[in-house]
Amino acid sequence: MRVQEFFVRILFFLPLAFWVTFLFLMVLGIIAYLLGAHETFYCTVYCKVALALLIGGSLAVIICQVNACWKK
Secondary structure, eight states: OOHHHHHHHHHHHHHHHHHHHHHHHHHHHHHHHHTTOOHHHIIIIIHHHHHHHHHHHHHHHHHHHHHHHHHO
């Protein structure tokens, strides 16, 4: 495994995954607001979904990069 290549790829793809997740959550929040969501939705469901998406996206990026760098 090429460690230097792994860290360069992580430094590129991890912020990209965070940015895409942020855009998705922003659109989801706007749609929820337009449909009449209140504070309860944002403090319970929305926060849990956002945390799960951030953790899942980070793990997916790291696992994909480990697989890509391990094969070379």
